[in-house]
Amino acid sequence: MIETSQVAKRTVKELLEAGLQVTPGALDIILSLEPSVVSLIIRKIKVTDGALVLTEENVRKLIEEKDPRKVTSVKTPKSEEEWSAASPSMKLKPALTAKEVDEDFEVVMDPTKMIGTSGSLNDFVNYFKDRYMRLSNLLLRRGDIKGIRRTCEVGRAEEVKLIGLVRDISKVRSGSMIIELEDLDGVVSVLIPGNLTDKARYLMLDQVVCVEGKSNGAYIVADNIIWPDVPFDHKPRRAEDPIMAVFISDTHFGSKKFMEKPFTRFIEWLQGKRGDEKTRDLAKQVKYLVIGGDIVDGVGVYPNQEKELVVEEVYAQYDIAAKYLENVPDYVKIIAIPGGHDATRQALPQPAIPKEYGEPLYEIGVEMLGDPAYFRIHGVEVLCFHGDSLNDVMTALSIDQHHPERAMIEFLRGRHLAPIYGSTPLSPEPMDLLVIEKVPDILHCGHIHINGQENYRGVIVINSGTFQDQTDYQKSMGLTPTPGKPYIINLKDFWVAQLDFTGD
Template sequence: MQEKLEKIIHQIVEEGYQISPEALEYLSSLNDVQLNVCLDRILSAAKREDVFVITLPFVKEVLKVEEKKKIDVEKIPARLEIVSSPSTQIELRITSDILVSYFRDKYRKLKRILEMRHTYQNIREVIERKRVGEDAKIIGMILEKRENDDIKLVVEDETGILNIRIPKQNSHLFEEAKRYLPDQVIYIEGKLAEKQLIEAKSLDLPDILPAHKPKGTETDIYVAFISDLHIGHPNFQAESFESFLDWLKNNGRKKVKYLLIAGDLINNPKEEENYNVLYNYLKEIPTSIEVIVIPGETDATLPILPQPPITRNIEKIVKMDNVKVLGNPALIKIHNISVLLFHGLGMERLMEKINLKTPIELAKFLLKSRHLCPSYGTTPLIPHLGDLLTISNVPDIFHLGHFHLVFHDQYNGVHIISSGAWIPSNEKNSNKLPCQIPIMNLKNFEVRILTFAK
């Protein structure tokens, strides 16, 4: 440090200037690269403006360094917008009309995404032209998939049905198509090999374009992500959870504006009395913190997607001014940053079907498919007159519960956050450590993992 101070003084005095102690202290806090650049700019400005003493205000004016204002996050009002959430009025009946309406709405929503980046023909036009060898481009929903030497897809749009062949010789396309599922909507480009057969040259899912770049807040505002409390489980880590609440009531309240809870609040849907325990916990949270809650499969609501909000024995929680009880999935905006909350119930079957090894791979696959249940029948799903699981709006943050695993990753600009559990894992050699909380700064999307395990 002494050597750096001497270097600064020597360079400034040699140029015929003096420097105030405050300016000297500030410049000495810079790293060597920053210091060299800043000194050149300061000395040039001093010569230009005929300054004799280099003061801290002058340095900051030249470098356009803004004073960091200490902002009391508790006094900043929450800015919460609920964009979408399943209704409590979900019908369990399935009719042919409902199924047709569900698949048509899913197709149209995903087609709308694809047609913004691709030109295409409808299937009837391709068939009627009957020009074998001609280029063909279509958007369709996969009806069937068969895999032998080649992969064969049967796809349809609202005008007809076509067969698609993905030859094994095209190894990259072949490997990509291995993970395609019935009911996914895809773009296909290829050549008409026969009257009703296209040999594919390229395929595309609705996906998220790499150009997506979320814009952070102007000030440091933090959000905490938790899930899978499993209150009522014999191994629920009550002491650790209370330690987290103590942190929120003290140091945490100075930073955290939002607490997002992604499902499995209690351990057994038949033990609704445990929502009273949850209510007592939520009462401990400062009212300056906005709490958003969605259900999981162990909560007292339907264990199918889309899940309606919890309604049984939760009246006291619903009446809390700083708590919002939503369904699963829920899309919200906090300080104009969009967050998709999703408890991934039943996702293990989907992962097994297409050989996804980790929840990170699953999250990226769902975002790439732009759908939270890409294939009907792979996860518990009740169809509706409209599809409620398409990711029409690209979220800035995708918050995933269910897997009891904490991680932060990114996919094409979307921050993926998985929150852990408050019960220990019973898996051998598991990396699923309980009582860990990802905390994100909405200004720069940096994430820290806090541990409250006792």
């Protein structure tokens, strides 16, 4: 408390010395920022327009300009000693073990019982209307978007702000871009001048964004683009106790390339049978195991898949999965969603794997949810999404396939898990369940088979890789997977580490 009020006093003093007054809303935001960012803002406002009163709106604008894509790398300790040293709440020997802590799990959103559509043209029209409305509302909740106009109201020579769905993106010779922006009334062309293309290169088709600019009657010349994004002052929710959650994905049970040895080591570690005392202590803290889809390899997913399979029946593949997972200590809750290889509907959002196929997993008590699923563990909110649409985003934005976390950050920025319509099959549900309505504390994906981790505006972004060795297809694509390396997160202090079960 003393520390907070001292920081506040120092900040107010700095503002007054710079000759600036602040509105109460602006002060709230400023006090939530790092002191170095506050100093930068003060310097910037002095040199830009010399404004004397800082409002909430211009503080938000300055922060956006300063660092629109703030990403902080997560440190991964290299040794077991570093693991415990790096985690503030693990410095002392933990008083509680996961065995002694009651389960605290709550589903916030599971698509399984929320979906069902005929897929008619009208369903698609309504789906995109719903997407537009939901994302518009998220944009309007930002403090810096006021005075929105509709496309039908845009007159000549006036400053306008429009929210629209990006219907087309094209580049013109001068280095500028032209986008077509659609709202509920019509479509308008927007010229993105060369000085904005650094920002505009992150635009994707079918995203909903706000454009600020000037209309000349025929089109709008943009001077800013705003995504719904994660509020920069997002404060992650934390657990009261140093409870650990482990995240894995793409186990592909039933595939000849499933890596039995690393997975067995992983289970033995969870059982407290591997590693030194510190490592075993860490395992004792694990209360949750989250599986991000592609639990099994499936049947008939791609041509000639049968040659790559140990068993050719999907039920038998889930049986293999259950045989491994039943060895996870019974006080660890297992939560699983499906992926593209699992036996459920392929179009997103996917319902949970039905009992008809996944019965062996239901029988051992796995919490089977749909894709995406949003749940709460010890107060910490997790959005778990297999990630079928990651390829679309990576291709559209030329993101290296070895950095899936960069595409995941774009999900957060646009607040949508499958922005581009066309390649990844989407089901036109009455409600667009792929909109990220609520900012999670952890965003977990798989699908690419490559690990990746970042911290984007307080949200831990992890792609937990795979337990499947490189397939021939991946080899032909030049993709080198990173198998056997799950993530562990301390839900109290958000310490993140990448485990490694590839060696003895």
